[in-house]
Amino acid sequence: MDRSPLLVDLALQGGGSHGAFTWGVLDRLLEESWLQIDGISGTSAGAMNAAVLADGYAAGGAQGARDALDRYWRTVSDAARFSPFQRGPLDRLLGRWTIDTSPMFVGMDIMSRLFSPYDLNPGNVNPLKKILDESIDFERLKTSPIRLFITATNVRTGRGRVFRNGEISADVLLASACLPTMFQAIEIDGEAYWDGGYSGNPTMTPLVRELSSDDTILIPINPVERPGTPRSASEIMNRLNEVSFNSVLLKELRMIALLRKVADPGNTEGAEWAKMRIHMVPNRLMASLGFSSKLNAEWDFLSMLKEEGRKAGEEFLARYGDKLGVESSVDLDVLLEGV
Numbered sequence: 001m002d003r004s005p006l007l008v009d010l011a012l013q014g015g016g017s018h019g020a021f022t023w024g025v026l027d028r029l030l031e032e033s034w035l036q037i038d039g040i041s042g043t044s045a046g047a048m049n050a051a052v053l054a055d056g057y058a059a060g061g062a063q064g065a066r067d068a069l070d071r072y073w074r075t076v077s078d079a080a081r082f083s084p085f086q087r088g089p090l091d092r093l094l095g096r097w098t099i100d101t102s103p104m105f106v107g108m109d110i111m112s113r114l115f116s117p118y119d120l121n122p123g124n125v126n127p128l129k130k131i132l133d134e135s136i137d138f139e140r141l142k143t144s145p146i147r148l149f150i151t152a153t154n155v156r157t158g159r160g161r162v163f164r165n166g167e168i169s170a171d172v173l174l175a176s177a178c179l180p181t182m183f184q185a186i187e188i189d190g191e192a193y194w195d196g197g198y199s200g201n202p203t204m205t206p207l208v209r210e211l212s213s214d215d216t217i218l219i220p221i222n223p224v225e226r227p228g229t230p231r232s233a234s235e236i237m238n239r240l241n242e243v244s245f246n247s248v249l250l251k252e253l254r255m256i257a258l259l260r261k262v263a264d265p266g267n268t269e270g271a272e273w274a275k276m277r278i279h280m281v282p283n284r285l286m287a288s289l290g291f292s293s294k295l296n297a298e299w300d301f302l303s304m305l306k307e308e309g310r311k312a313g314e315e316f317l318a319r320y321g322d323k324l325g326v327e328s329s330v331d332l333d334v335l336l337e338g339v
Contacts, residue, residue, distance in 0.1 A: 003034040006325045007213035010037060011202045014044020014177060014195070014245070015221035016294030018286060020302040022049050022219045023069050024309020025281050025316075029217070030062045032317065035324075038213040039147035041162075041203050043196035045221070047150045047176040048072070048132070051168060055136045058144035072135045073302055079127055080297030087296065097301050099292045100234065109234070112181045124184040128177075132170040142166045149206040151196030152176045155185050160199030160248075162206055197245040204252040208272050215277045215324050217316075222246050223287045238291035253278065257332035277328045281316045 010029075012022055026049060029035055037057070042050030049069065056068025084104035091098060099105045111120060141148070142165050150163045152175035163172045175186035175193035185192035196202070207216055222242045230239045259274040285308050293301070320329035 005034050005036050006215065007036050007038045007211075008215045008217055008324065009207045009211050009213045010040040010042075010050070011204060011207065011216055011218040011249075012040060012042040012046030012049055013201050013219065013221040013249075014042075014046045014197050015286070016045055017297050017302065018221050018289065018294050018305065019045025019049055020073055020305035021283065021285065021309040021312070022046060022221065023073055023302075024306035024311075025219050025313040026053060026069060026309075027066055027306065028310045028313030028317070030066050033062070037146050039149065039207060039211045041149040041151070041200075041207050042176075043151045043200060043202045044177040046202055046219075047173050047196065050148055050150065051132075051136055051141060051173055054144040054146040054148050054165070055138075055141045057146050058140050059137070068135070072131070073306070074299075075131050075135060076128075077297050077299040077302050079131060083295075083297065085295045087298070097293045097296055097304075098290055099296050100290065102292075105292055105295065117180075117182055117184050121184065126174060126183060129170050129174060132173055136170070138169055141168060147211065149203060149210075150176050151200040151203045152178070152186070152188075152193040153196055153199040155180075155192040155194055158199070160196060160203060161191075161193070162200075162203055164206075200248045200252075201245045202249070204249065208276055209269070214275055215279060217324075218278065218280045218330075220280060220283050221286060223283075224250070226287050234291060241291070253330075253332055260332070277324075277326075278332060279316070279320055279324065279329045281312050282319075283312055285312075 022045070040050040040054065042048075052068050052072045053065045056065035060067065085099050085102055087097070087099050088101045091101060117124070144165060148165050148168060150168055150172055151160045152163065152172065153159070154161055171186050171188055174183075175188060176196040178186050178194050180194045185194055187193075201222065204216070207213075222245050224246055226239060226242065230236045256273050256276055256278065259270055285305075323329040
């Protein structure tokens with residue numbers, strides 16, 4: 001696709017290993033030289049992808065960003081080869097990516113309902129910290145031309161805090177991905193933080209207030225809609241998490257839709273929100289994957305997710321590429337139904 005350069009920003013959701021799907025989408029978008037990334041808002045796995053991309057871009061442009069993402073996800077998979085969370089023989093035989101039947105996963109799931117991570121992991125060991133320190137030059141990240149907005153949730157206040165390039169460290173990224181049933185809260189500047197998904201997955205506000213771009217490309221991981229009614233305990237908990245992690249994002253998108261209905265939104269912040277063009281990369285895969293697969297870091301699984309992400313990115317460009325810079329490709333008015 002040969003077009004004049006267009007400033008865009010990206011909004012990346014979190015979702016553990018499912019973030020490899022986002023990796024694939026980003027890999028495809030970075031092939032388009034006309035797409036100039038102004039900034040990225042990311043949470044959890046979306047925060048990891050955002051920071052790795054921005055650092056790689058600072059080192060070597062678009063190709064440097066692609067290479068950095070490749071190295072990061074390969075390192076994650078290599079580190080997980082000896083993880084206790086592995087698929088069982090029957091799941092491998094049937095080509096299922098779930099680890100629902102893994103004895104360690106079942107045991108962890110039960111234990112997490114009885115004990116906290118302060119009981120089970122008193123040293124707060126997280127192998128991802130070493131990977132992040134090795135994968136990202138945080139000093140270089142401060143001067144990246146791509147602006148970052150990483151969300152974590154303040155445990156005391158319940159409000160989200162958005163960290164920017166100069167504030168981002170491995171601890172900030174771990175805080176953004178800190179599920180409270182699995183890890184101890186991460187302390188930053190004397191405050192404890194949990195997963196950013198509870199307060200913004202991802203946060204849209206800084207993309208509107210602080211960037212020049214008017215086109216936001218959202219790469220979703222958590223399905224907004226999921227067919228059927230969950231019945232098992234794990235299915236119910238998974239759906240509760242999806243609803244919770246999508247709620248703040250949907251409220252921000254609903255605000256954009258409402259402002260567009262106003263005859264005169266003014267020339268202040270309301271106008272900035274009203275003129276935003278929202279686009280969403282199609283993601284039909286996640287509705288077929290359950291929670292446990294978010295802990296599956298097998299290279300075959302990550303590679304499949306990347307390839308599906310690249311296909312989704314290709315579909316997005318083919319179907320909606322002409323709308324970038326012109327109009328939203330997402331019908332936000334449906335969010336006002338029933339309001």
